Amino acid sequence: MRPISYSRVSDVGTAIGTVAADPESAFLAGGTTQVDLLRIYVEQPRRLVDINDLPLNQIEELPDGGLRLGGLARMSDVAEQPAVARRYPVVTEALVLGASPQLRHMGTLGGNLLQRVRCSYFRDTEAPCNKRAPGTGCSALDGVNRGHAVLGTSDCCIATHPSDLAVALVALDAVVRTEGPGGSRGIPIDDFYLLPGQTPEREHPLSHGELITGIDLPALPVAATSRYIKIRDRESYEFALASVAVAMSVAGGRIAEIRLALGGVATKPWRARAAEQVLDGAPATVESFTRAAEAELAGAVPHGMNAFKIELARRTMVRALTAMAQREETA
Ligand SMILES: Cc1cc2nc3c(=O)[nH]c(=O)nc-3n(C[C@H](O)[C@H](O)[C@H](O)COP(=O)(O)OP(=O)(O)OC[C@H]3O[C@@H](n4cnc5c(N)ncnc54)[C@H](O)[C@@H]3O)c2cc1C
Ligand code: SF4
Structure with a gap:
């Protein structure tokens, strides 16, 4: 004790x-x-x-047309905000599909971004784990790794990043606002999460005592046509096996704007830039979506039990993009 x-x-x-x-x-x-x-x-x-009494639970309009979500805003409160649902549906859907209602009532946005990995070896203090005890090895490499990552891995760590919200934020290029001993700063969300490399114990660039005060969602018209699709073992509540955050607009049958990120398959919320490159200006067809998914997953590395995630991620991407295209067609 x-x-x-x-x-x-x-x-x-x-x-x-x-x-x-x-x-x-x-x-x-x-x-x-x-x-x-x-x-x-x-x-x-x-x-x-x-820190629950700090005045950081507001949702505020930003002068440039974006929205600032307080670092201490509860997941359920943000999910119920009409302004978020209308302008950034991908954020609302990612929140609603994360955890259970009870957890969402307690969980805050800052805490959600900083939640730790769900690797069972990380949570077992008897097991070697480079993230918990640097230099001890990674039990998951040859262990039970069905839920682990296929993108962004290293020979030191293959744990999947667990946050759903972070995947939506990466697709939107949100900015994490912080205040710390060295002053305040804004960190683009894609830079906020570090790949494990040889130092998996370092997950983000925050210094000790640095507080997440808010998350800035940029003014982004395409975000109004966005969604989050999550595949998991059980529907009531469970972490993602694969998820996709997508914002897309179509003009004349071609993709005019595309933002895409993956969850459940990578060591950080994964911006799918290779897929975006394929899709930019391409016909909004299943053929394009399939080519884009294949381009993104070309570098995926399986580790035994999690090989199925590559095909699952591919199918989830095609499904999400197809659903978006159909919605755009009927709009
Ligand atoms: C059974 C279960 C299922 C779950 N399923 C999902 C899921 O499907 N999807 C998903 O996304 N999440 C899921 N979660 C995770 C859950 O969403 C997070 O635990 C929650 O969002 C964390 O928020 P919190 O306020 O409780 O953080 P805390 O537990 O209080 O803190 C978490 C960490 O963040 C730090 N911290 C908290 N706030 C700040 C801040 N403002 N600035 C700096 N540091 C801070 C704390 O020091 C701590 O290190 C699940 C959790 C459980 C237990
Ligand atoms: S995958 Fe990462 S968190 Fe899991 S045992 Fe290996 S080093 Fe630890």
Whole structure:
């Protein structure tokens, strides 16, 4: 048993200062990841700083026509916002398809972006795991890896990034707003997530004590025609085996604008740039969609049990793009 001190703060400066001053401290938001990992000794902070009272749960209009979602806004509150559903349906759908209603009532946007991987070896303190204990090895490489990644992997880690929301945000080029000991900054979401490479313990560029204050959704007309499709083992609640976030517009039967990202198959929320390149200006047909999916997955690397994900991702991409094209046709 390890003692943990707990404090509840009501201003951003105190929250940052308290965590930054103690390397063994951590922010506590909804607690749906944090408390889970404390219980199984995967995370062992000696101090928890509860940030639920910080005034960071608003949804605000940005001067350029975008929307700022507060870092402490609850997943369920954001999913119920008409402005988000109308202008960024892919965000609403990704939130609604993530976790269970109870978890969404507690889970915050900042916490969702920083949730940890669901690899069973990461959660088992007896198992070698480079992410939890750098240099010990990766048990999943030759282990039970059905849920693991086929894109963005390294010989050090093949864990899949678990967030649905992050996949939608990557497709939209959202920006993560932070405030920390070194001041405030905006980090493009694609740069926010790091590939595992040889340092899988480093998942993002935040410094200790740096707080996610918000997420900026850019003004993006194509985002109004977007959606999120998620394939999982059970419908009630489960992490993605494969998912697709897509925003697309079609003019004269050709793809005028396309934004595409994949979840459930990669070590970070995966912007499908190779597929976008194939689709840009191409006829909005199943043939184009299939070529695009194949281009994106050409570099996929299977690891035994997860080989099926390559075909699953391909089919999910074609399905999502076909559904978007049909919707555009009838609009
Ligand atoms: C059974 C189960 C099923 C789930 N299924 C899904 C799913 O299908 N899809 C999905 O996307 N998610 C899923 N989740 C994950 C869930 O969405 C996250 O646990 C939740 O969003 C985390 O938010 P939180 O506020 O509870 O974070 P916390 O648990 O409080 O914090 C998580 C981490 O983020 C840090 N943190 C929190 N807020 C901030 C901030 N503002 N700035 C800096 N650091 C911060 C904390 O210090 C901690 O390290 C599931 C979780 C469970 C338990
Ligand atoms: S896949 Fe990553 S998280 Fe899982 S055991 Fe290997 S190093 Fe650890």
